Amino acid sequence: MGSSITVGTSSWADPGFVEEWYPQGLPARERLPWYAQHFDGVEVNSTFYAIPGEATVRRWVEATPDGFTFDVKLHRLLSRHAAAADSLPKPLRDGARTTARGRVCLDDRLQDALLEATREAVAPLADAGRLTSFLLQLTPGFAPKTHRLDELRRIVEALAPHPVAIELRHRGWADERRLEDTLGWYEDAGAVWVAVDAPPGEAITIMPPVDAVTDPRLAYLRAHGRNTEGYTTKKTVAERFAWQYSDDELTEIKVRAEAMAELAAGVRVQFNNNRGGDAPTAATRFRELLGQPVPSS
Numbered sequence: 001m002g003s004s005i006t007v008g009t010s011s012w013a014d015p016g017f018v019e020e021w022y023p024q025g026l027p028a029r030e031r032l033p034w035y036a037q038h039f040d041g042v043e044v045n046s047t048f049y050a051i052p053g054e055a056t057v058r059r060w061v062e063a064t065p066d067g068f069t070f071d072v073k074l075h076r077l078l079s080r081h082a083a084a085a086d087s088l089p090k091p092l093r094d095g096a097r098t099t100a101r102g103r104v105c106l107d108d109r110l111q112d113a114l115l116e117a118t119r120e121a122v123a124p125l126a127d128a129g130r131l132t133s134f135l136l137q138l139t140p141g142f143a144p145k146t147h148r149l150d151e152l153r154r155i156v157e158a159l160a161p162h163p164v165a166i167e168l169r170h171r172g173w174a175d176e177r178r179l180e181d182t183l184g185w186y187e188d189a190g191a192v193w194v195a196v197d198a199p200p201g202e203a204i205t206i207m208p209p210v211d212a213v214t215d216p217r218l219a220y221l222r223a224h225g226r227n228t229e230g231y232t233t234k235k236t237v238a239e240r241f242a243w244q245y246s247d248d249e250l251t252e253i254k255v256r257a258e259a260m261a262e263l264a265a266g267v268r269v270q271f272n273n274n275r276g277g278d279a280p281t282a283a284t285r286f287r288e289l290l291g292q293p294v295p296s297s
Contacts, residue, residue: 004266043272163190250285
């Protein structure tokens with residue numbers, strides 16, 4: 001299709017960005033407008049931890065220019081990560097069942113309520129035509145031996161017509177035995193496969209570089225850096241995703257993104273190598289390699 005490629009980063013408010021990329025002393029309220037001078041899209045990471053108020057989302061629209069678009073990461077409970085009750089919207093906390101360790105038990109009722117709360121919260125983005133997709137970043141615990149992909153179909157259906165990009169983080173879904181069935185499910189469900197640039201290695205948490213377009217509306221690629229030791233053994237985001245991409249590595253990603261652009265109406269490339277200013281630096285250079293205009297400041 002020869003579609004456009006939108007480049008951004010996985011958050012505009014990462015602590016490392018604040019320390020190393022934004023102008024010193026820039027007020028928090030001015031970070032998103034400044035970010036939007038440099039990129040045309042962004043992943044919203046804060047929504048993984050809590051569903052924002054509608055007024056907050058409206059301010060995102062007001063702070064960015066026409067044409068700037070958002071991919072909204074879904075709440076961690078929807079992606080089968082552990083979550084405490086205080087991460088839920090207040091109306092949902094009292095009725096939530098929890099384990100002895102205080103972790104919320106996800107059931108159909110709570111899932112539907114979270115999806116409804118998400119739709120209501122992002123309405124300003126949707127109404128303004130600024131919502132490109134939802135991102136469901138699954139836990140590595142979502143494994144083929146204990147889960148079925150069809151558990152996620154309700155999420156895709158409930159958030160339609162907006163695409164849901166689903167990132168798997170258990171390598172078993174993409175092995176030789178299952179990959180065809182995995183991609184077939186994505187196509188049938190209308191979900192967007194998330195390709196990754198990940199560290200080299202065979203660890204179960206490292207997904208292989210599978211580039212697929214399962215929904216012709218959108219292709220999605222997340223660049224996690226290539227720090228194998230950090231990715232597989234460290235705890236903090238800065239340790240796990242620390243990586244400074246070289247031009248050769250960015251060119252490899254460019255080739256992959258351009259190939260997917262031939263099959264999809266739009267491509268999102270989001271840099272998640274979040275240590276300090278590594279992600280915005282890589283994303284800026286990637287735009288240069290694509291021949292996209294890059295601000296001088």
